[in-house]
Amino acid sequence: MKHLNKLLVAVMMVMGLASHAQDSNNPWAISFGVNAVDTRTSASPEHVDFFPAHFSQPFAVKDNWNILPSLSYIGVSRYVGSGFSVGLQGSVNKIDKYVRFAPNAPGHDARGMIVENPGDLMYYGIDATIKYSFQELIKSKVIDPSLSVGGGYVFFGDSSYGTVNPGAGITFWFTDAIGLELATKYKWSVSGDREDAAGVPDAPSHFQHTAGLVFKFGGKDTDGDGIYDKDDACPDVAGLKQFNGCPDTDGDGIVDASDACPDVFGLAALNGCPDTDGDGIADKDDACPDVAGLAALRGCPDADGDGIADKDDKCPTVAGPKENGGCPFLDADKDGVLDKDDDCPTVAGPASNRGCPEVTSEALEDLKVQARAIYFNSGKATFKSGDKETPARLDAIKEILKNYPNAKFSIEGHTDSDGSDKLNQKLSEDRAAAVMNALIERGVNVDNLVSKGFGESQPVASNKTPAGKAQNRRTEIKHIGSKYEGKL
CATH class of the missing domain: 3.30.1330.60 (OmpA-like domain)
Structure with missing residues (x-):
């Protein structure tokens, strides 16, 4: 039980100190699951070739792997940028399958390897890791391969020692924040692969494999639109992903901030404003929005072409000057004095008398x-x-x-x-x-x-x-x- 306290301390360190990142939106991640320890690598290179000893039976789960049938590792991580993350992981296991080189012992394999139970040794580990993710490089939203390197400390039975840990892994993301993480690392003993005189392991190098769930968190989404503030051009108001988190209230494809008529569906050419009569003048600027007209007359028509909008023209079908209300000047009595200036428009008279006859x-x-x-x-x-x-x-x-x-x-x-x-x-x-x-x-x-x-x-x-x-x-x-x- 004394080593269980060591794992609890390691877990507390993981929860309080560890950082291991997944991405810049959710910089923090926590992972947990089961781990497997494979001691086949404890067979000393002095007795057999290195690669056959380490990789001859990489997936001999039943024969070589030590697995606790319960939660046996937990980690916390933080993203630091450019695909790199750093983190800390604590793990616990029980060693009941220890592979060692014993060519004279009964039951050894062709390379002199034998699997023994060293007495159900407890195993505790705490590891710091620097990991590089290839997810952005391969532009995948689901598959996330990675390589890692780090160091750790192992409590193996009554002994303890440091390790150097190169590793690799792959995560399959079910959502932006939840994934299945499979990883392995070779924990090389810096003290050498020692055993005591009875062949009991003292500081063996080994593989540790992990499989578990990873949850990313820590991203801020103030407006709750599913787009993190760091990527949200409008972080205080809910919007759409295609507009970098900015809203488009009227659904015309123009974000409200650039839409001169944000509440009415409109045209991009008119800054998001509608043009009911199709004359190229936005309704908000069109004095006659329901009938096509001229820009010079604020969108109103001029049927007689006299430069006066029909709505202001007293004679909309006959051209006339503005000073006469859009009507042509008339001289009904033909006295040479226009009706507009003629005090007697129906009786001829000289201009000197304003178109009225002289008193006879x-x-x-x-x-x-x-x-x-x-x-x-x-x-x-x-x-x-x-x-x-x-x-x-x-x-x-x-x-x-x-x-x-x-x-x-x-x-x-x-x-x-x-x-x-x-x-x-x-x-x-x-x-x-x-x-x-x-x-x-x-x-x-x-x-x-x-x-x-x-x-x-x-x-x-x-x-x-x-x-x-x-x-x-x-x-x-x-x-x-x-x-x-x-x-x-």
Whole structure:
């Protein structure tokens, strides 16, 4: 039992100190299984040739191998880069088949070798190893051959001694982290293959074979996408292996970080954005995403080719300038003044009067006659009671004025000399305003009218006769120019 404590110490050292690597993603690995010790190599080269003694019966498991039918080795390892790993392994066995050179003993083979039970000697070993894996070199994900070299210390019965351990192995990986490991190493005794006087082994060289499971661990995968952080271009967000761990939310083959529209399936040519109408302009930049258009118009069509998008064109099928809303300029009355500049688009007039006709002398005379025939109650600004002609005269004046929409007219009130100047001035102003308001009520533009009162200051007849006074009590309408004067 005292040697069992040595194995426990070795195992603790393995668990606490050992390192042996498998790859850079999962740098740590732990392995365990069964081991077999073959002492055929203890036959001294002084008695027989080296190679026949060591390799004449390499797979004589039943005859030469010492195997415990239970877990008998454990190892821990760490990857150090470029295919190399270092590790530590502890093992235990029981020697009940010891091969030695005894040509005079009964039962020896042709080379003088005999297998004996030395008394069920306990075997303990601890070994440090440097291993090189050929897996990356052969580019295999399953088969992992390797060579190793190292040294160790063996407790063999009551003796102990150091060894130098060249070896080889192969691992078959079932997954990225779980595999079946088969290995062998020749543990050459640095003390020589000694036996005591009775032929009991003291420090024999031997083969030790192992078979067991290996588990890799220690890799970090923060986002849980199965791609280790060291190989994950997006370690904090789950992604896809083909994109080095970065996500492609919309599944368009463009990683979200490079996708201008990461939530909508799109085209690589448009940085992952869709183009519903197929005009080469991404929907997000297309003012008309459902109908093909021009890049110059932000993806909108221009049916008439006037440079104005159909949606903004008042005449989408007829070319026209932008300043006219995309419509061609018209001159309906053929007066040389375009309708857009013509205050009277249906009546011809000179450009000097903004396309409206000039006020004729005949119209002015007609206004004079009609205005002077409007009568008021004596001393008041109300139209004369019972005069049925006044409304008709006001209508006639309206019809004349509407022919001159840009002309400005002055409605002037006058009185006779009866009464005070102050009273007459106020009365003339009120009568002029009464006529102006009556015309506005009939639809005449207020901007075309002004009203003034002149009292008794501008008589047209003598105030010494009743007939003359009647002529002086009047209203007149005069043309005073254009309402656009100073603005043309």
